Amino acid sequence: MAVGTLRDDLLSVHGVESAQLDGDEIAPTGVRVHLAGGVDPAVVGDEVQRVLSLHGLRSEVGGGAVAPVSMDLPSADRRSVESMLTSLRVMEGRDGVVVEAVAGDIAVSVRAAGAAGPAFDQAVVSAVSELAGATSVPLVRSVDARDIGGTSVVTVVIDEAGDRLVGSAIVDGGRAYAVGRAVWAAFATR
Helix, strand or coil: CCCCCCCHHHHCCCCCCEEEECCCCCCEEEEEEEEECCCCCHHHHHHHHHHHHHECEEEEEEEEECCCCCECCCCCHHHHCCCCCCCCEEEECEEEEEEEEEEEECEEEEEEEEHHHCCCCCEEEEHHHHCCCCCCEEEEEEEEEEECCCCCEEEEEEEECCCCEEEEEECCHHHHHHHHHHHHHHCCCC
């Protein structure tokens, strides 16, 4: 594949209907792609990551430029997916760690992440917040995990668009998914 402009190369990926870049074309601060119907978001996401790497952008924290990628499937009406965070997937590879949040069956948000700690929590919060209707990248104030009465609970405090939001979730699966559900709960109270 000959490398053209980043937007053109993203639009050449099978299943991508539109592409928007935040920041400038050479070093975007974020990428949003809208997917065609009937495509596998994981397959398209892999191809989008390949295109980013051709342009010197990598989906890892440190060691290179980072361009968070968000993917919206057709008919992604935020009101129709607000009822639940379906899944949160952590993918580790040679290029780093990526967090993928899914709401319902139609909305997907992907973020590059650090392997652990605050950078990882920020990636989870950013991915889930976008699906929950955030208007800006939220600032993580606190992610607290503790045992309350024999039950593991995660509480998240974030600032988003001038509002302080808080949400909690029981850790009945993995910690990352509980953090995502806590963020979802924080936006549900807005």
